[in-house]
Amino acid sequence: MYMLNTVLRNLFSKPATRNYPFVPSHTFPRMRGKLLIHADKCNFCRLCQVRCPVLCISVDPQQSTWAYDPFECVSCGICIDVCPSDCLFMENKPCAPSPQKYRSHVQGVPRPKAAGRAKRKDDVADGSAEVDAAAKPQTADAEKKTKQNNKITTKK
Numbered sequence: 001m002y003m004l005n006t007v008l009r010n011l012f013s014k015p016a017t018r019n020y021p022f023v024p025s026h027t028f029p030r031m032r033g034k035l036l037i038h039a040d041k042c043n044f045c046r047l048c049q050v051r052c053p054v055l056c057i058s059v060d061p062q063q064s065t066w067a068y069d070p071f072e073c074v075s076c077g078i079c080i081d082v083c084p085s086d087c088l089f090m091e092n093k094p095c096a097p098s099p100q101k102y103r104s105h106v107q108g109v110p111r112p113k114a115a116g117r118a119k120r121k122d123d124v125a126d127g128s129a130e131v132d133a134a135a136k137p138q139t140a141d142a143e144k145k146t147k148q149n150n151k152i153t154t155k156k
């Protein structure tokens with residue numbers, strides 16, 4: 001008798017599962033979903049890469065790029081907590097299903113410091129190598145003095 005009740009209830013009730021991805025999944029306001037970034041605020045410090053427990057983030061400060069693998073991410077939110085620029089956040093819906101794996105690449109804005117470093121390199125290439133040339137004799141002098149001092153120390 002009990003079994004008949006269960007059979008009849010299941011026959012006339014809706015299935016407990018949904019036909020995802022053809023039917024959208026249920027979301028709720030504080031759901032941890034797809035990780036996104038405000039690339040213009042990122043300073044490429046790599047803290048998120050270092051602290052990610054599954055190592056799915058890669059940051060390249062030289063190229064000013066940020067990338068992550070949405071299929072490896074476990075949505076723990078640690079990267080969001082440690083980011084000093086508050087540029088990481090999550091959508092309240094899951095990453096869309098895909099038949100192929102991919103990495104999400106974002107091109108950011110180069111940091112002023114990196115730009116300054118590149119400028120100095122350009123300056124040297126443009127002919128300001130005399131700065132280096134001027135510095136060399138000083139280094140040689142300094143080495144000579146150090147050697148002399150060492151000799152004196154050895155004699156004593």
Ligand code: SF4
Binds near residue numbers: 041
């Ligand atoms: S996203 Fe945040 S933690 Fe990651 S490199 Fe950019 S500033 Fe640093």
Ligand code: SF4
Binds near residue numbers: 052073075077
């Ligand atoms: S949410 Fe967690 S697993 Fe996903 S990228 Fe951030 S630190 Fe890594």
